[in-house]
Amino acid sequence: MSYEKVTASVQARLRQIVGAAYVLTEREKMLPYSHDEVTDPSYHHLPEAVVLPASADETAAVVKLANTCHIPVVPRGGGTGLACGAVPIYGGIVLSTERLNHICEIRPDGLYAVVEAGVRTADLQAAAEARGLFYAGDPCSGDSCCIGGNIATNAGGNRAVKYGTTRHQIYALQIVNPTGHILSVGAPLRKQSTGYCLEQLLAGSEGTLGIITQATLKLFPKPPYCSDILAVFPTAEAAVTLASTLLQKGILPTCVEFLDQTTLHAIADFLQEPLPGQADGHYVIIEMESADEDERDRHLLQLDEYCRAGGASQVLLAEYKKIWHLRKSFAEAVRAESLCVSKEDVVVPIEREAELLQKIAATTARYRLTVRLAAHAGDGNLHLNILKPPAEDYDAWQRRVQAHQQELYTYIYQLGGRLSGEHGIGYKRKQLMKKFTNPEELAMMKAIKQAWDPNNILNPGKIFDLP
Numbered sequence: 001m002s003y004e005k006v007t008a009s010v011q012a013r014l015r016q017i018v019g020a021a022y023v024l025t026e027r028e029k030m031l032p033y034s035h036d037e038v039t040d041p042s043y044h045h046l047p048e049a050v051v052l053p054a055s056a057d058e059t060a061a062v063v064k065l066a067n068t069c070h071i072p073v074v075p076r077g078g079g080t081g082l083a084c085g086a087v088p089i090y091g092g093i094v095l096s097t098e099r100l101n102h103i104c105e106i107r108p109d110g111l112y113a114v115v116e117a118g119v120r121t122a123d124l125q126a127a128a129e130a131r132g133l134f135y136a137g138d139p140c141s142g143d144s145c146c147i148g149g150n151i152a153t154n155a156g157g158n159r160a161v162k163y164g165t166t167r168h169q170i171y172a173l174q175i176v177n178p179t180g181h182i183l184s185v186g187a188p189l190r191k192q193s194t195g196y197c198l199e200q201l202l203a204g205s206e207g208t209l210g211i212i213t214q215a216t217l218k219l220f221p222k223p224p225y226c227s228d229i230l231a232v233f234p235t236a237e238a239a240v241t242l243a244s245t246l247l248q249k250g251i252l253p254t255c256v257e258f259l260d261q262t263t264l265h266a267i268a269d270f271l272q273e274p275l276p277g278q279a280d281g282h283y284v285i286i287e288m289e290s291a292d293e294d295e296r297d298r299h300l301l302q303l304d305e306y307c308r309a310g311g312a313s314q315v316l317l318a319e320y321k322k323i324w325h326l327r328k329s330f331a332e333a334v335r336a337e338s339l340c341v342s343k344e345d346v347v348v349p350i351e352r353e354a355e356l357l358q359k360i361a362a363t364t365a366r367y368r369l370t371v372r373l374a375a376h377a378g379d380g381n382l383h384l385n386i387l388k389p390p391a392e393d394y395d396a397w398q399r400r401v402q403a404h405q406q407e408l409y410t411y412i413y414q415l416g417g418r419l420s421g422e423h424g425i426g427y428k429r430k431q432l433m434k435k436f437t438n439p440e441e442l443a444m445m446k447a448i449k450q451a452w453d454p455n456n457i458l459n460p461g462k463i464f465d466l467p
């Protein structure tokens with residue numbers, strides 16, 4: 001794929017659109033935009049310019065210019081992605097949404113919020129809470145990621161068991177399409193059957209179909225009672241089986257999160273804190289919302305009963321802050337152990353999770369891989385982090401990681417699973433996407449991309465390559 005360069009005259013036109021202060025071209029200033037949270041430098045690429053528009057009109061003018069000049073544009077939110085989706089692999093322009101950071105409206109009567117794409121997820125959560133409301137999207141990176149990035153990756157996170165992923169929070173989007181036109185798709189309606197659902201097509205499109213500039217998102221009344229339970233299981237398989245048991249019994253928790261024993265010890269070492277429950281087991285954190293005290297007490301009794309029936313050796317009422325600090329420290333604890341990590345984000349049908357865990361235990365032992373494992377167990381989504389041993393040669397480690405990936409993914413597709421549960425394909429998983437996706441499904445995705453973006457200027461080389 002070849003593109004035109006961001007010449008001095010293109011830079012001058014970008015400065016006219018957004019103002020000189022908001023076009024970065026110095027290497028030092030552009031370096032933070034050359035990567036996301038994937039630490040392997042072989043995935044990093046420097047843009048030719050970083051542009052920070054303050055409105056949809058400025059965003060549209062930048063994209064129109066880029067499309068006319070045939071320069072790639074890569075949208076970027078918080079840069080917390082784990083698939084190299086926001087990395088400008090062909091150079092060109094990184095369009096950062098960091099100045100599109102206004103919460104435009106919160107409507108308690110209609111239960112929705114209108115926000116710009118660069119609003120941090122945690123800021124929307126806090127603004128909703130201040131009005132007695134609740135925004136359900138909750139990726140673990142919520143303090144740093146943005147709503148636009150959450151929509152573009154269809155971020156999951158901790159509350160997807162009850163509320164679904166980011167795509168389920170969307171009523172409507174304002175987007176800039178690849179030819180630089182502003183479109184509004186969807187509406188804050190509780191139902192509609194009025195043609196194609198384009199706002200859902202944008203969810204998970206990873207910046208390849210349009211730049212999201214504004215979103216209308218669902219809010220809920222803040223649940224009156226919220227309890228966190230910690231259940232400790234003697235085996236990982238018993239621990240992850242709990243999620244499907246609860247759902248079959250008609251119990252719908254907000255979250256069911258899993259941390260395996262080795263990972264727990266790594267996190268405790270990192271935090272320099274004792275574990276809140278037994279140290280010789282695998283943890284499941286269950287969060288349950290209740291309407292009143294009676295319902296809360298009934299929920300707690302039911303959870304205790306089903307956890308113990310599933311083999312739990314300990315069931316505790318957990319302290320919210322402490323238990324979520326432990327869960328959300330997973331990524332940092334892994335990073336403290338090794339900067340060189342291969343992160344898998346696989347997803348399988350919830351009733352096959354235990355089988356997958358057995359397979360992972362067997363294959364990682366055979367390939368001699370050091371593994372840290374956490375899961376959004378209530379969604380069948382496992383984060384498998386494979387650490388490079390400090391003394392091992394990088395290429396030799398990579399060969400083992402890749403051989404393991406081929407075997408693991410073949411098995412996952414046999415179980416009816418997929419490559420990514422929430423992080424997306426980006427640049428990092430593009431080859432695996434090509435290998436494991438049904439060719440007809442992949443061809444349909446490419447046809448959609450070509451129809452939306454005839455010049456292939458919006459985030460090219462992500463998810464798949466076009467011929």
Ligand SMILES: Cc1cc2nc3c(=O)[nH]c(=O)nc-3n(C[C@H](O)[C@H](O)[C@H](O)COP(=O)(O)OP(=O)(O)OC[C@H]3O[C@@H](n4cnc5c(N)ncnc54)[C@H](O)[C@@H]3O)c2cc1C
Pocket residue numbers: 036037074075076077078079080081082084085086097117138139140141144145146147148149150151152153154155156157158206207208210211212213331332422423426459462
């Ligand atoms: C510690 C840690 C914990 C994490 N936990 C979770 C988790 O629990 N659940 C989860 O799903 N993910 C998680 N992630 C991954 C990441 O935070 C999510 O993928 C998040 O949605 C990315 O948002 P961002 O704003 O940082 O996007 P970026 O990294 O900036 O971009 C991600 C993708 O979205 C595109 N994009 C960004 N903004 C726009 C826009 N306005 N319009 C169109 N395309 C756009 C980019 O081009 C890129 O393809 C975690 C990451 C870290 C580092």
